[in-house]
Amino acid sequence: MSNAQDQSPEANAGSQDILSGLRVIDLATGLAGSAASLYLAEAGAEVLKIVRPRPDAERDAVLYRVLDRGKRRVAPNLCDAAGLAALDELLAGADVLVHDLTPSEAAGFLLADADLRQRYPSLVIASVAGWPPRHSMANEPARETLVLARLGLLDEQPGHRPGPVFIRMPFASWIASWLLAVAVMARLIARDRDGRGGVAHTSLAQAALVPMTMHWSRAERPSPAFAKGLDKSVPIPLHQCSDGRWIHVHYSPDAAPWMAQGLAEMGEAGVAHANAQWPPSHVAPNFGANKAIIATRPAQDWVEHFWAHDVAAQIAVPFGEIYADEQARQNGYVMAVDDPGLGTCWQPGPAITIDPPARVRGPLSPVAEDTMPAWNANRNTAQPAVAQPAEGSGAMAPLHGLRVLDLGAYLAGPFACMVLADLGADVIKVEPPAGDAMRRLERIFAGTQRGKRGVALKLGTPGSQPALRALVAWADVVHHNVRMPAARKLGIAPEQLRAGKPELVCAHVSSYGPAGPRADWPGFDQLMQAACGWEVECGGVGNAPMWLRFGVGDHLAALSSVFAVLLALYHRSRTGQGQAVASSLLGAMLMTAGEAVCLQDGSLTPVAQLDAEQTGLSPAHRLYRCRDGWVAVAALAAHEAQALMALSGDDPAAFLSALDVQAALAALQNAGVPGAPALEAQAQPFLDSAAHAAAGLHAHYPHAAYGNLQQIGALWDFGELPLSIDRAPPALGEHSREVLSMLGFSSQQLDELAAQGLIA
Structure with a gap:
């Protein structure tokens, strides 16, 4: 393995990466916050990791050797005044704070939002707790299994048995990592505009709800297709072959x-x-x-x-086999890193293509005895001035004023543009007059389209070229996931669009990445789950593979694409230069393989496996059946696991099976064991919940066909900065004439386009 990366955080000092000069304090202990700061580090930020104790189950995990690589690390004692004073001094020189503390925990470390904003007006305060800060459960432990159980999502996953099943892939934490990175970049862009920092919060609950945008919604006047939706009983095309292996065919x-x-x-x-x-x-x-x-x-x-x-097809391979995949290596999604404890090993590389490129900054570094001199020596003393808003002006969404042209279809491309719309961008969706191919799955389609104006335009014909040119001239960003050979025929490949407008940011989402022999191949979320080993792991030991139905590959790719877009916009604001950025289903999905790495001898470091009953990973982290339902237990710390064994006489299954759910939860709580009810059939109760509504997790707007439409709501909390979640998904061609008139087309020209079948 000859292409190991730079071996110290200082090795790339002085390089002009996109986030060069940005200083980030990473106070997170969990996956989501640690991964988000890694994405920032590999885009050029200087990240200082404040090492805090992790749960015993995760303390020595290989995953954190990956997520904390390339960061300076220091371990002040935050339980005494000297440690808090040191943290205060570090924050005074920082641009961003990333943490995963609940509001009450943050207050205990003197890191409450209000206090931080008063002391450091330009600081971006980014957190990822279990629940949104305005939720009634905001101070509950940030443990993914418990969040999924309370939301009812363990019951949304099909299994090899009835009832809720333990979800092996920590999909909510991975989605949350990208939500948090996007939130940081959106806040930094707003800081450039407003001159002040502020909060940029998300949560595991909001991340877990991202895939449910496709499923949990209701309409006043639903069509039969919308009402039907896509339930978990639909068979998944995983087929066993004559050699016993399984193949997923899409x-x-x-x-x-x-x-x-x-x-x-x-x-x-x-x-x-x-x-x-x-x-x-x-x-x-x-x-x-x-x-x-x-x-x-x-x-x-x-x-x-x-x-x-x-x-489109992939074999459902064992976990870790993806590290040997040549397509992954050619795109830099797999990189060799000289880890001081593991030796040279293959790890996930950056999931995005940007310029200057994101890159691995080095392996896990030792904890420094005193990093203050090095941190202060590089301190940026030219902090942004705090701007005073114009009299009578209201707070604006983070991306207010950004113009985005969405030329994508299916899921990853449109969802990315929906996220940009939520953040305040003006998004115009273009689809063929016959409609996006996903429109037949109406509820899924609606879950990726809110916030957009819809234009039905037939691309790839001479008659539509003037309209396309006008749309591109209007846009700051053009985004799509059309396969490149087709994109070039339609005239929407990045090099074609940027030839006449070099300041344009073009974003493309592919299946397998922009380089390599499979660059132009078709692919879908399911296939990447198969290729990265997750279908095998989600099936449970000895069982057939199982697709994680939440479409996580599409959502991870979409969010990583948004992160790349925001990096490009941040770079353009400093250089005037646009660029083409890329992300892919494979790259985003491969990042989740970081639970294990491939060692120099070709072996894989161990991973925890789901049991054959699909109940969990260990007695301390699993689902238990009670007399009238299920409870989830996540006793990740040693003392919590010991308390569970003491409570149950070393047989939690027998103990809890004799109790009803409420009695079981009371017993667990009294013993100090983290637990939650594994709720079932929660789609309607979620949409009815006053607590979820109060936390901003519901959205309502009038739809052209469905009447009042209710969907999943806010994915972030930016404090005083609003989100833009007030426009329903567009009906086919709903805004064609409005948009093209805005761009200068006359009524006569529009009539001619309509007569030719080029617009609808």
Whole structure:
């Protein structure tokens, strides 16, 4: 492994990376905050890690050797006055504070929002607790399993048995890491505008709800398709092959020659009989027959055949196998790092492509005895002046004034642009007059489109070019996830758009990354879960693989793309230069493989595995069935696990099974064991909840077809800065004439475009 990265945080000192000169204090102990500050560090920020005790279950985890790499590390005693004074001095020279303290914990460290804002007016205060700061559970422990259990999301995941299942992948923490990084960048952009810092908060609960934007919503006048939604009983096209391995196939493989031959040999009656053994699939009309035919050949033969015929497919491989993937290595999603404890090993690399590039800054560094001299020597004394708002002006959303052209489809591209709209950008969505391909799944489509004005325009024809040019001239950012060969035919590849407007920021989301042999291949969230080992891990020991239904790869890719866009805008504000940025499903998903790294001998460091019953990872971290339901336990500290064993006589399952849920929770609470009810069927109760509404987790607006529409609400809390969550997803072509008139097209020109079928 000859391409190990720079081996100290100082190795890249002086480089003009996008965030050069930005100083970040990382006070987080959990995954989300630690990962967010890593993204900032690898974009050029100087990050100082304040090392605090982690739960015993995570203290020596390989994951934190990855997430804290390249950061200076120091361990002041924050339990005494001297330690708090040292922290105060460090914060005086910082631009950003990242922490994962609850409001009460923050107050105990003298880090309450109001106090920090008074002492450091230019400081960006970014936190990721378990629940939003205005929620009634804001001071509950930030433990993902407990948050998912209370929200009812463990019941949203299909399993190999009835009832809620333990979700092995910490998807909420990974989504929260990107939400937090996006929030920091949005606040920094607002600080450039306003001259003041402020809060940029998110939570594990808000992150967990990100995928539910596709599912948890309701309408006053729902169409049949909207009302139906997509429940967890829909069969997932994971098929076992003749060698016992499993392959995930997305969309119908019927046109591939081997499959077509197999279907013909089965005959119409045989195909119908095989299909009848399974519920209908919205992605594969011959689901059962496909399953029977795929069982006749080995997995590698099938995947190569499917790839050769443009069928999106991946083998569900063991965790860690992705580190050897050449596509991942060519895009820098896998990098060699000389870790002082593990030796040279393969770790996840930066998930985004920006210029100057994000890069690994070095391995985990030793804890410095005194970092104050080095920190103060580099201190930026030219802090932003605190601006006074104009008289009568109200607070503006973080990205107020930004113009975004959304040319994407399906999920990752449109969701990224919805996030930008939530943050205050003016977003125009362009789709074909026949509609975005996702419109047939109406509830999922609506969950990625709010905040946008909708234009129906047929791209790729001479007659639509003037409208496209006008839209691009209007925009600051053009964003899409169209495969590049198709994008070039449509005239929307970054090099085509930026040729006439070099200050433009163009963002592209691909499946496999912008380089390598699979750069232009089709791909979907499910396939990246398979490729990165998560389908195997989510199935449980000895079971068939299981797709995590929350579409996490799409959402991670979307949020990493937003982070890249905001970095590019931050850079443009300082240099005047636009650029093309890229993210991918593979890159964002591969970051989550950091729970383990590949050692020099090719072995993988151990990972905790989900049990065969899909209840958990250990007696201290799992689901337990009670007499009338389920409870989740997350006793991650040694004393908590000991308390659980003492309470239960070393048999928590027997002890808790004899109690009802309320009695079980009371017993756990009295013993000091963190627990929560694993609620079921929570879609409607969530939307009815006054506590969730008070915390901003609901959104309401009038929709052109559905009447009053309720969806998942705010993903952040920016304090005095509002979000822009007041526009429903657009109906097809709802704003075509409004937008094109704004851009200078006359009524006659619009009529001509409509007559030619170019707009709707």
